[in-house]
Amino acid sequence: MQGKAGLWFRRASGVCLLLGAWQLASLFFPPLVVPPIAQVLSTLVRLMTQSDFGATIGTTILRLIAGLAIGVGVGAVLGLLFGLCPKIEDVGTPLIHVLQAIPPVCWVVLALVWFGFNGKPCVFIVATATVPTVVINLSHGVRSVDPQLLEMARLYQFSRWKMLRHVTLPSIRPYFRSALEIVIGGGWKLAVMGEVLTTNSGIGGAITTARLNIEPDAIIAWSLLLVLGCYLTQRLLRMAFCGKEGVTC
Incomplete structure (x- = not known):
């Protein structure tokens, strides 16, 4: 205590x-x-009492969830394949390096060409930034599974599915948690950056409006809400893994 x-x-x-x-x-x-703290807090209260506040926050959260769901889903499948099959990893590693090397702003420009000025580019850049992190963490996790556990599973004649379910997946849980911590924190920033550059809705759209109106207090107020949102999602993640792999609640 x-x-x-x-x-x-x-x-x-x-x-x-x-x-x-x-x-x-x-x-x-x-x-x-x-702007003074009192002014920012006053602006924060004003923003939170506006009728469209919930819709603004909800729009960004939905785009974030969609991007993370796509990125984590694709990354998890590729990460497992890379870890279990070195030949597939040899083929796919250059693609992962390309995804890592290209700056998010380049993806934004491409997404504007492909999807137009709407919420889809935000989802796209979150997903593309999420995939490499998940792939790298999970593939390392699969290769780090205790060889003694694998040998014991073979002695008990586990099928591939049973070995994956009872040995591999539990062993890579810490790597998966680390990947989620990274992509959730970065996802908030990328989603809002995408909104600032590609649409007039969501938190990014509100920040753009504040910039055009020269309202730094509103920009900081929205930034504080982003910090709060990121903190709450990280706390929810820790609660989901509470008591596992030494994670404290």
């Missing part, structure tokens, strides 16, 4: 230092450059 209290105290101290630096900077710069 004392360890948890100390951890929360240190985290709270970091937040207080950040807020203090922010408030101090607002004393030396005009509100258009560094």
